[in-house]
Structure formats: structure tokens, C-alpha cells
Amino acid sequence: MxxxxxxxxxxxxxxxxxxxxxxxxxxxxxxxxxxxxxxxxxxxxxxxxxxxxxxxxxxxxxxxxxxxxxxxxxxxxxxxxxxxxxxxxxxxxxxxxxxMMRTGAASGVATRCLARPDAEVLGMFGAGWQAEGHLEALAAVRALRRVKVHARHAERLAAFCRRMSERLGIDVVPLDSPEAVVRDSDIVSTVTTASTPLFSADWLSPGTHLNAAGSNSLIRRELGEDVLKRCSPIVVDSVETALREAGDLLPLLEKGRLQARSLVELGEVLCGRQPGRSTVEQITLFESQGMAxxxxxxxxxxxxxxxxxxxxxxxxxxx
CATH class of the missing domain: 3.30.1780.10 (ornithine cyclodeaminase, domain 1)
Structure with missing residues (x-):
């Protein structure tokens, strides 16, 4: 039964x-x-x-x-x-x-094969339900020392940081400044419902790995064109799905500034058919839409x- x-x-x-x-x-x-x-x-x-x-x-x-x-x-x-x-x-x-757990796990798997092995500082946008699984997954694949979090609602942000600090035994701190979240972070993750880009490419350090987990429809956008221009490779869970609903990528694809053939599927990296990170200076990106x-x-x-x-x-x- x-x-x-x-x-x-x-x-x-x-x-x-x-x-x-x-x-x-x-x-x-x-x-x-x-x-x-x-x-x-x-x-x-x-x-x-x-x-x-x-x-x-x-x-x-x-x-x-x-x-x-x-x-x-x-x-x-x-x-x-x-x-x-x-x-x-x-x-x-x-x-x-x-x-929530499988969405976090997808970014965790991507982080495990794309982030630098010594990555220990995470900057994160978002303090909602999905952000909990995301942070737990990243803490499982990298020895995080400090997590900096920015979100719109101050009370929810403070409660999230207290809760996750206690759960994971990591220093999780709330920050008012998006720039402070991004600067000097080894990993930057976005887990929001934003409709406009969250940060400037100028704030990114060489060697950063990015996870963009919130832009799964045309009306959502977490990363701007300036950020995407600095990313290589751009890894997606599925090219077919990304071409339909990756709000971060679709404007550039429409303008011809990004080609579908340049997108790399996560499974291809895992199986060794496509390279992931090849240098310590690369800024890598995982765009997550979710799959059955x-x-x-x-x-x-x-x-x-x-x-x-x-x-x-x-x-x-x-x-």
C-alpha cells in the first residue's frame, strides 16, 4: 500500500x-x-x-x-x-x-564542487524559511567560520541569526549594509524574492562563489548584468529550465549578451564532463531554479x- x-x-x-x-x-x-x-x-x-x-x-x-x-x-x-x-x-x-531542504541541498552540492576548498566566510541575502535550508547545506559542505546576513525585516533577520547560530554553532551575524555582506566573503548567496539586483559587482573579491537561489521566474532578479559578466562558469541545474525561468539570466539571453551554449549543467560538472572551478581567482555562479x-x-x-x-x-x- x-x-x-x-x-x-x-x-x-x-x-x-x-x-x-x-x-x-x-x-x-x-x-x-x-x-x-x-x-x-x-x-x-x-x-x-x-x-x-x-x-x-x-x-x-x-x-x-x-x-x-x-x-x-x-x-x-x-x-x-x-x-x-x-x-x-x-x-x-x-x-x-x-x-526547502532539497533547494538548500542543490546549492550545497554546487558549493562543494565550485567554491574554493578554504572558503570560510559566507555573505547571504535573505532570512526566510528557504534561507534556513540554504545555510544548513552550505555549513555541511564548507567549514564556515562566519556568516553575514542581510534582509529587509530587521526583527526577522535578528531572530534568524540567533536561531541559526545556536543550531549550527557558527557566528551568524546580521548586517544593515549589503556592501558589507559581499565584501571579503568567500561565498555569496541570494535566497530572496527580489525583483532588482541586490549588490554591485565591484564589491566581489576574486575567487568568490555565488549561489543565486531566488530568481525562478521572469519577475525576479537578484544579480545584475555587471555581476554576471564577471562569472565563469555559470552553472545551472538544468539548461532547459534556466532558459524558461531564470530571471537573472533571461535579460542577457534576450539581448544576446549571454549565449545558452555557455551555460553549464551541474550534473555535467559532477560527472567531470565540464570543468567547474579551474583557478582560485574565478568567480563562479550557480543559478538554481529547482527540478522534479x-x-x-x-x-x-x-x-x-x-x-x-x-x-x-x-x-x-x-x-
Whole structure:
């Protein structure tokens, strides 16, 4: 019978090491041609938008989709996981935490293969729910000594820094100045809903690695053209998806100042088909939009853990 996992079950089972391993494996399988992914599709009404990401990981006997609705009242996520071999439903999983962790894990995987090994200072924009997973993932792949954070709401920012300092045992400090966040940082991450660029390229040090995790639609933009001109390579989770919704990249692609062929997929770097960082001076960039195969890879591991530990409830349908 299919199993249902609610948010509390996911919180009990899901760890960042699990998410990192799942996301990396998904990108390797995709790059090797052993997986498929369909870019996000949206159905829009004045009140509500339905978003669907779908894909398959045949090596894990997995096919499925994540569907979520966005409305003024909130966002609601569900992953539906099926057996690829039989079509039977395996699991239905509430996926707010799952999505937050896998989004952070994608930047963690990219940071592990693109940031300098000695990177220890992180500058971060954003102090919301997604920023928690992002910081946890980066702390898992680099020995961070100090984290500088800037966000619009001072109270939320202060609370975020206190909470993450206690959780990770790292010096996480709030800063009022975007310039101070960027200058002298080894890694700079943006996890926001910004519609205009957050910082100037002049503030970046040689050798910085950038993670841009918030620009997943045409109306969102975290990095300006001045920053993108300094980045090499520009790594994306999927070229097809980036060409549809990477708000940071699309203006330059439209103007012909950036070519699609210059974008590098994360899986290609992981599998050694494309170079990542080749010099200590390079400013590298990972643009994250999110993919179904990331969700499904995490869901497969959660289902196995849930069955092994007796977590969740059996569903009366889908068998």
C-alpha cells in the first residue's frame, strides 16, 4: 500500500546529509541520461496558481511529480511518487520542508564542487524559511567560520541569526549594509524574492562563489548584468529550465549578451564532463531554479526510511 507522510513525518526523517546525497545522485543520473525532468508548468487564475514539476528516476524505479498551489493564504506542496515499473502509487508526501531542504541541498552540492576548498566566510541575502535550508547545506559542505546576513525585516533577520547560530554553532551575524555582506566573503548567496539586483559587482573579491537561489521566474532578479559578466562558469541545474525561468539570466539571453551554449549543467560538472572551478581567482555562479528529479530523489529515500521505521500511514488507494 502507498504511504502518506505529513510535514511532521518529513521533519523526523529528513536530514541535510540525506538531502545532499539524494540531490547529487539525481543530477548525476540526469547528466548520464538515466533520468528525465520536465520543467515547471503553471496554471494561473487571479486568486491561485498551480505549479507542477514532473520527472522520473528509472534507476530508483521512480516516476512522479510535485504539485503546489500559491495563494495569498499560503503555499501548499505535495509530492506524488509512483513505481516506474508498474505505475503503482508508492507515496504521497507533504513537501514544504522537503522542498526547502532539497533547494538548500542543490546549492550545497554546487558549493562543494565550485567554491574554493578554504572558503570560510559566507555573505547571504535573505532570512526566510528557504534561507534556513540554504545555510544548513552550505555549513555541511564548507567549514564556515562566519556568516553575514542581510534582509529587509530587521526583527526577522535578528531572530534568524540567533536561531541559526545556536543550531549550527557558527557566528551568524546580521548586517544593515549589503556592501558589507559581499565584501571579503568567500561565498555569496541570494535566497530572496527580489525583483532588482541586490549588490554591485565591484564589491566581489576574486575567487568568490555565488549561489543565486531566488530568481525562478521572469519577475525576479537578484544579480545584475555587471555581476554576471564577471562569472565563469555559470552553472545551472538544468539548461532547459534556466532558459524558461531564470530571471537573472533571461535579460542577457534576450539581448544576446549571454549565449545558452555557455551555460553549464551541474550534473555535467559532477560527472567531470565540464570543468567547474579551474583557478582560485574565478568567480563562479550557480543559478538554481529547482527540478522534479531533486524532489523525487529525496522522496524515494524518505519512503524507504518511513517503511523501515514504521512512520506515516497507509493510504486506502493507489495499490
Amino acid at each position: 502507498a504511504v502518506f507522510l505529513n510535514e511532521q513525518d518529513v521533519e523526523q526523517l529528513l536530514t541535510m546529509p540525506l538531502a545532499l546525497a539524494a540531490v547529487e545522485a539525481a543530477h548525476r543520473q540526469l547528466s548520464s541520461g538515466h533520468a528525465c525532468d520536465v520543467p515547471r508548468q503553471r496554471t494561473r487564475l487571479p486568486q491561485t496558481t498551480l505549479h507542477i514539476l514532473q520527472g522520473a528516476l528509472p534507476e530508483l524505479d521512480a516516476i512522479g511529480y510535485k504539485a503546489y498551489t500559491s495563494n495569498r493564504s499560503g503555499v501548499r506542496f505535495l509530492v506524488h511518487l509512483f513505481e516506474a515499473s508498474s505505475g503503482r502509487l508508492r507515496a504521497v508526501i507533504e513537501a514544504d520542508r522537503l522542498g 528529479v531533486q524532489d523525487l530523489a529525496v522522496a524515494v529515500r524518505l519512503e524507504a526510511l518511513a517503511r523501515a521505521r514504521g512512520v506515516g500511514i497507509e493510504l486506502p488507494y493507489g495499490g
